[in-house]
Amino acid sequence: MKASRRAVPEDARPGTVVAARSAIVALTTAFLSATGLLALLAGRVARRVVTPAARGTDTTIVDVDTTAQTITLSHSADTVLPGRYGLFTTGTQSYVKVGTVLTARADSVTRKLLTQIDETDRLTSAAAFSGWYFAEPGELHLPFEDVSIPTALGSCPAWLFPAPAVTDVWAIHIHGRGTTRAETLRGVPVFHAAGITSVLASYRNDGDAPRSRGGASALGATEWRDIDRAIGYARRAGARRIVLVGWSMGGAIALQLALNSAHRDLIVALVLDSPVVDWRQVLEHHAGLSGIPKPLTRAALEALTKRWAAPLTGAADPIPWDRLDLLSHAGALVAPILILHSEDDDFVPIGASRALRDRRPDLVDLEEFDGARHTKLWNYDEQRWTSRVRDWLVARGLSGGGASDS
Template identity: 80%
Template sequence: MKASRRAVPDAARPGTVPTMRSTVVALTTALVSTTGLLALLAGRVARRVVTLSARVPDTTLVDVDVAAQTITLSRSADTVLPGRYGLFTTGTQSYIKLGTVLAAGRDTVTRKLLTQIDESDRLDAAAAFSGWYFADPAELHLPFEEVSVSTSLGSCPAWVFPADGGSDVWAVHIHGRGTTRAETLRAVPVFHAAGITSMLTSYRNDADAPRSRGGSSALGATEWRDVDRAIGYARRAGARRIILMGWSMGGAIALQLAAGSAHRDLIVGVILDSPVVDWRRVLTHHADLTRIPRPLTHLALDALTRPWASSLTGAGDPIPWDRLDVLARADELVAPILILHSAADDFVPPAASRALRDRRPDLVTLDEFEGARHTKLWNYDEERWTSDIRDWLSARGLTGDADAGN
């Protein structure tokens, strides 16, 4: 009797089961390793978004001519700009003012010094070009007082520049990410001339304000609460109409307040310089510039919304992208808005500002500059910047006259 021939199933062949198991284990390990690597990379990208770092030098001080009172810097898209600017330095001076461009070569730019530099001064080569211009409130030669705003984290200092004769209209000035209230000093004179009191406030994680848990930026998602307390201070001090003036991330904060402030009934106008309207657009733009793959960018942005990922991302609080997207919340806006933005702004491109104007043409006026860089519109064309704000305030009756607009 012949033995029947039957195929032996693979699973029964000697050595097959261990081979398959080892293959599955290897694939699983590779998948876990790849996923873990992606998570780490996404975490690193996300951490860069919320970490508030020290000011990074972006130009090199090449030479100072003490006799001629000129300074030569390495050439960049910023250092060659016309107008008045500042320069953060180290050495015997920490901040100096710069005037007009006197000469521009292929690699260097020479500008007039507006801060006196003496033979005894020693300045390091590493420097940071700035649009602040004013670094101290006393430089405006206007009366001001230092006040303290109580917040859930502690006291946030602020400067108040009272209007001559008092006013029931206050402008609350909101600075950008990683800077301080000194950034907004440039705007005080135009409001003071219009009879409006200015309040330049700080918020959590500023150099001179309380620190939040972890000390990370929430991109306006929590910072707006501190500014809302500043509006409350202004209300108790006699403000009956509030204008918000926001710069860069300060614009994002102003828009959060315009949509959800406890004092929304007082907000009668919003003025924005180079504002962040939609953070996802801005961060994706920066990721593209540094050649971070889009999938990794999306992973990083998603990780920032997850409380469990905080150890990877460094975020003290989850970032609510939908709430920060004012384009999606445009119907919630009720106060008129003036946006000043530059087509040459490659830090916060103006596309979202244009989109907000297109979605709410009934509220939003956009004046788009050419050539100016991020938050340097005042420096680039002070006359136009000032007249834009002055005319917009006047057209809406937003002046220091308590009876105006009533």
């Protein structure tokens, strides 16, 4: 009897098996390549987030009239704003101040110069429009001292503006990402007039303070520790009530301090200008404006939470998004908060500030501007900004100087 032969299935024939294996290898290679490409792109996006921002140019100087003391700039949403601003320049002047808009055309804006420019000055066309206005502490014409705040990374320089009389109320002013303590100078006069001593602090990687390992920004997740040392400095000098004043990322740092500071018992109020309340919302907003696909944005944000991804992202330490989301921790806040934010802020949208107000209406007052842009509310309407801060401080018994009875 002949042994029966079982038919070989068509898909198990040698040629087919080889072809199938080749297809699997090809698909696997393609998948890994696509995954690798996504990881590479996500890493690049993530690296942008934590790389300390450098000041770029966003404005062109079209003309300077030294007789009329006017300057003509390219037209943009910033250069057409009413109010007083600064302009970072190169040439014989590194920074000039500009005032009233005199004429606005489709492609240019002419403003009054508030810094004297003469015929011998030469300015290049590239410039950066700024809300700082004051560039140096001496411009406030108030007594101040250069002081150093000891931190784990070394000494962080700061400016100290003593109150007119001895007081136990101190304000710690915290600048934003990619800027320096000079950004906060415009906020000092209202606190000085209220009888409050001010410390304008620096923190790691801001160009004034020491550099951390890797030099990457942690978006406030580690920077708050340097500012906590500034609070400790104030405490040792007699401060018993601390007001935190944060601008943009400085607002995120102030909120971290309100939750985590070793001196939390002294923090009695927060004044926040255009604050970052939830970084994920801000970064997703910018990714959308840049046309970055949502899956890539999510991959980049996820990569920043992983220690193993550090060589790809440039982050020295994982970014704790949940801890930086103050909406999730709103219930833990205890100090009253004044937020000043503009509906037209296209850099840090106002939505998260509104959400924080809605979650803690017992603590949070939100002063909404319209027309002003990111951290330019003081510039846009100085009288309104100043009076709102002053009245809020008075209502909380923080104005007038002197020591508390407690």
